[in-house]
Amino acid sequence: MATRDELEVQATSEIEAAKPINKSENGVVSEFSDADYAQAITDLTNSKWDNQENGWLYARKAAYPSIGDQLDMQYHDAVDGTTTWKDAVAKVKSDNPKPS
Helix, strand or coil: CCCCCHHHHHHHHHHHHHHHEEEEEECEEECCCCHHHHHHHHHHHHHHHHHHHHHHHHHHHHHCCCCCHHHHHHHHHHHHCCCCHHHHHHHHHHHHCCCC
């Protein structure tokens, strides 16, 4: 895993490569100021850090079946003696492992 400083270096490189970046305020288009570029680097660094630290969690949440579908699986597992729900949850967890 990358350190926060390493991610900041990546973010800085990406923002530098994207220059010039323009913004629009009150219908007037102008290039980012130095402060805007600094904020963009901070925001991108924070985004990269959040994705590194929590990406597995976001991926799991997106991959889990809806609550309604999970309840339906649990009902049918109880009635039919199957393990559909446990299997589905185990697959999501194995496909999106929590970092150690």
